[in-house]
Amino acid sequence: MDEDGLKAVLREAFGDSSDSDCELGGSSDGFEKSQPIFVESYTWEPITEISGLWICRDFLSPDQQSSLLSSIEKEGCFADASHNQVEYIDDVWRRLTRHRTGPRADNVIVNNSTISCREAMRFGDLPSWAVELSYNVRESVLSSGYVSELTYEEETIDKGKEACLFPPKLLQREPLFNQLIVNVYQPGEGIGAHVDLMRFEDGIAVISLESSCVMHFSRVENEVDCFEETGKEPKIPVLLIPGSLVLMWGEARYMWKHEINRKPGFQNWQGLEIDQKRRTSVTLRKLGQM
Numbered sequence: 001m002d003e004d005g006l007k008a009v010l011r012e013a014f015g016d017s018s019d020s021d022c023e024l025g026g027s028s029d030g031f032e033k034s035q036p037i038f039v040e041s042y043t044w045e046p047i048t049e050i051s052g053l054w055i056c057r058d059f060l061s062p063d064q065q066s067s068l069l070s071s072i073e074k075e076g077c078f079a080d081a082s083h084n085q086v087e088y089i090d091d092v093w094r095r096l097t098r099h100r101t102g103p104r105a106d107n108v109i110v111n112n113s114t115i116s117c118r119e120a121m122r123f124g125d126l127p128s129w130a131v132e133l134s135y136n137v138r139e140s141v142l143s144s145g146y147v148s149e150l151t152y153e154e155e156t157i158d159k160g161k162e163a164c165l166f167p168p169k170l171l172q173r174e175p176l177f178n179q180l181i182v183n184v185y186q187p188g189e190g191i192g193a194h195v196d197l198m199r200f201e202d203g204i205a206v207i208s209l210e211s212s213c214v215m216h217f218s219r220v221e222n223e224v225d226c227f228e229e230t231g232k233e234p235k236i237p238v239l240l241i242p243g244s245l246v247l248m249w250g251e252a253r254y255m256w257k258h259e260i261n262r263k264p265g266f267q268n269w270q271g272l273e274i275d276q277k278r279r280t281s282v283t284l285r286k287l288g289q290m
Helices: 003-014 062-074 091-097 128-142 152-157
Strands: 044-046 053-056 083-090 104-110 113-124 179-185 189-194 204-209 213-219 236-240 245-248 256-260 279-285
Touching: 053 236, 062 128, 062 204, 062 279, 128 245, 128 279, 179 189, 189 213
Parallel strands: 083 113
Antiparallel strands: 044 053, 053 245, 083 179, 104 113, 104 189, 179 279, 189 256, 204 245, 204 279, 213 236, 213 256
């Protein structure tokens, strides 16, 4: 990243520009009728320490972020103050697998404590804004110039630094994603280190909104070559600014845990502490048939 790009990222993270502050609102017509999702160009960056981990920090403009938040708000999923998470599952997949319904309690980390996360679940067609997001994730990859000619199997065993952004086998599947989860985190709330459940196929997309944060990656324990003989490897920090898109596949998806620790003192980037605000994340995944 050049010096100007780095300055722009730091302004987004630390609030030097009002552009990074996304308020709920935007077009009354919703995200699907807002200005075109794409900016004129995208800057995709590989996280070189981790195969299969890429970030696009300019995936959504500030106006598009605001419009997306407005569309999420209009769904009414967070009208109940006890809900800070909502999951959408394509109804075709539910009919095939007879997935259970109803609210579910998960755990999130708040300071030093684990709290219950109440989840609302919705079945049927994914919201139009989610379909558009999925479409544009695919298009942003196709327009990147990083699509490889290698097969998926060749990509997953390629340990070089020239691996592609997203393997064609994953990019061409239909639908690209059939499940999404929206999480709302208040200041101090984060998520513990984990690997996404195996019921989800390879290839995960995460869009960050409202507040910047640092996501840390650490190798899964007890895997071959995951630790050096001398001890545990350090965690790999990745800065997520509002509007950024992270793609995880292959090694990044299966062999690295990811976490966001928003306890005081843990959200630092280049020696500066990030101002913590409410953060919303949208995670897109593909459920496999059971």
